[in-house]
Structures are given as C-alpha cells and as structure tokens.
Amino acid sequence: TKPVEIKPDAGVEVNWEDIAGVDEAKRELQEVVDFLRDPRPFKRLGASVPAGVLLHGPPGTGKTLLAKAVAHESGATFYSQSASSFVEMFAGLGAARIRRLFREARKSEPAIIFIDELDAVGARRGSDNNSEREQTLNQLLVEMDGFASSGRLVVMAASNLLDKLDPALLRPGRFDRQVFVSPPDVDGRRRILEVHTANKPLRADVDLHLVAQQTSGLTGAELANLCNEAAIFCARRSGQALGREDFDGALERVVAGVQTNTTLNE
Numbered sequence: 001t002k003p004v005e006i007k008p009d010a011g012v013e014v015n016w017e018d019i020a021g022v023d024e025a026k027r028e029l030q031e032v033v034d035f036l037r038d039p040r041p042f043k044r045l046g047a048s049v050p051a052g053v054l055l056h057g058p059p060g061t062g063k064t065l066l067a068k069a070v071a072h073e074s075g076a077t078f079y080s081q082s083a084s085s086f087v088e089m090f091a092g093l094g095a096a097r098i099r100r101l102f103r104e105a106r107k108s109e110p111a112i113i114f115i116d117e118l119d120a121v122g123a124r125r126g127s128d129n130n131s132e133r134e135q136t137l138n139q140l141l142v143e144m145d146g147f148a149s150s151g152r153l154v155v156m157a158a159s160n161l162l163d164k165l166d167p168a169l170l171r172p173g174r175f176d177r178q179v180f181v182s183p184p185d186v187d188g189r190r191r192i193l194e195v196h197t198a199n200k201p202l203r204a205d206v207d208l209h210l211v212a213q214q215t216s217g218l219t220g221a222e223l224a225n226l227c228n229e230a231a232i233f234c235a236r237r238s239g240q241a242l243g244r245e246d247f248d249g250a251l252e253r254v255v256a257g258v259q260t261n262t263t264l265n266e
C-alpha cells in the first residue's frame with residue numbers, strides 16, 4: 001500500500017480570543033508561543049525549552065483549539081495527527097509514520113506536531129496485547145529523545161486520561177509540561193457563549209449569564225452546539241434574531257441529549 005502523505009494543516013486560524021473559559025491553560029501556553037517565536041532570550045538564561053506539552057482534560061474542552069491557537073499565534077507550521085490513525089493494521093506502519101512525521105516537521109521549523117487522542121497509542125505498555133501499538137509508542141519515545149530541543153519544534157498532544165498513559169511519556173525531555181484544560185465554570189461558560197453567538201443576531205431578551213447558569217456541566221463543545229441549535233430554532237420560526245425561546249428550545253434538546261448519552265454510558 002502507498003504510504004499516507006504527511007502534510008501540514010493549511011490555514012489554521014484560531015486566535016486566543018476564540019477560546020474562552022480556560023485562562024490558566026492559555027497563560028501556560030503563551031510561554032510556548034514565546035519560545036517558538038524566539039527561543040534565544042530563554043536559552044541565554046539557561047532555561048530549558050519545552051519539547052513536549054500535554055493537554056489533558058475531558059473531551060470537548062478546547063484542547064485541539066488551544067494547540068491550533070499556539071500554532072497560529074506563533075506562526076509555526078501545524079502538523080496534526082490523530083493517534084488512532086497510527087495504530088494501523090500492518091506491523092511497522094505506525095512506527096514508520098511517526099518517523100516520517102518528525103522528519104517532515106523538522107524540515108519546516110518553527111513547527112508544532114499535534115497528536116490528538118494520545119491515549120490510543122500512549123496507554124501503559126503491557127496493558128493490552130498489542131505489539132503494533134507498543135512499537136508505535138516506542139518510536140514516539142525515540143523520536144522525542146532524538147531531537148535536542150531547539151525550541152523551534154514542539155510536540156503537543158491531547159489526552160483524556162492522564163493516569164492511563166505510559167509513565168515513560170511523562171519523563172523529562174518528553175511530555176514534561178502538562179497543562180490541565182478544565183471544564184468551564186459559570187463565568188467561563190458565559191464567555192464561551194459570547195464567542196459562539198458573536199456571529200449571530202441576538203434579541204435583547206437573551207441573557208447569556210442566565211444561559212450559563214442553566215448549563216452547569218456542559219463543555220465548550222456542547223455550548224457551541226447549543227448556540228447552533230438556538231440558531232436553527234430561530235430559523236425554523238422564521239425569526240430575525242435569536243430570542244429567549246430559541247435558547248429554551250435548544251437547552252431542552254442539548255441538555256436532554258447530554259443526559260441520554262450519560263445514561264447510555266453508565
């Protein structure tokens with residue numbers, strides 16, 4: 001079979017302002033942006049430049065968004081790969097793909113390699129009987145050791161389950177920076193709702209703070225979906241602007257959907 005081409009993502013245009021309610025994570029990542037832009041001031045002071053940054057937290061909290069924003073804000077080339085795509089059917093392919101990914105990224109520094117769903121290759125070795133997966137993981141560890149961090153190639157990854165990861169991944173020189181991306185609190189939810197209604201006409205009776213209070217436990221992804229549902233409700237009644245009733249309808253649908261999923265997962 002022909003090897004899958006490895007290309008950077010084109011037109012990654014996520015700004016810090018597009019991501020709300022995760023201020024602490026943004027603050028930590030701003031440092032990575034600064035390193036990527038110019039590592040020299042840090043190196044002069046003997047500071048070691050991060051090679052690997054692990055974003056961890058529940059699904060839908062904005063981890064992928066944050067990685068894209070780091071790339072956009074620093075002007076780095078963005079190579080994004082889902083770890084589940086590495087665990088391929090034929091022996092050795094996953095490891096070869098990792099090797100090629102690092103080779104390509106190094107050619108276009110400053111660059112970010114983003115590995116989504118790291119859990120798919122990164123689970124503790126010996127936890128399953130998947131030697132193909134373990135080979136791929138070993139190759140990732142080798143590649144991460146192999147580039148003396150110049151500060152201009154940073155490997156980022158997203159994981160939902162930090163505890164299940166092989167401890168070797170978290171050692172110094174590998175994913176030694178861990179940034180927790182938490183589900184939003186009420187103020188964070190209001191700001192996420194503001195981001196996702198910025199391009200929608202809102203009637204004066206919509207109180208986003210109240211919506212934020214009604215959506216305790218919802219993630220950024222679920223709130224984005226809620227705003228979209230509200231716009232659909234509004235369109236169906238041929239409204240000119242989103243009103244309170246549209247959010248009520250959307251809430252009923254989205255919150256009920258979230259609860260059904262939770263029940264099904266139990």
Ligand code: ATP
Nearest residue numbers: 018019020059060061062063064065192220221224
């Ligand atoms: P997963 O772990 O499932 O990959 P994730 O944490 O990477 O999830 P994203 O893919 O970044 O989540 O988020 C999905 C979508 O949800 C985003 O494209 C965005 O529209 C919305 N979203 C999530 N979090 C936020 C946030 N903090 N601020 C604004 N929008 C958000």
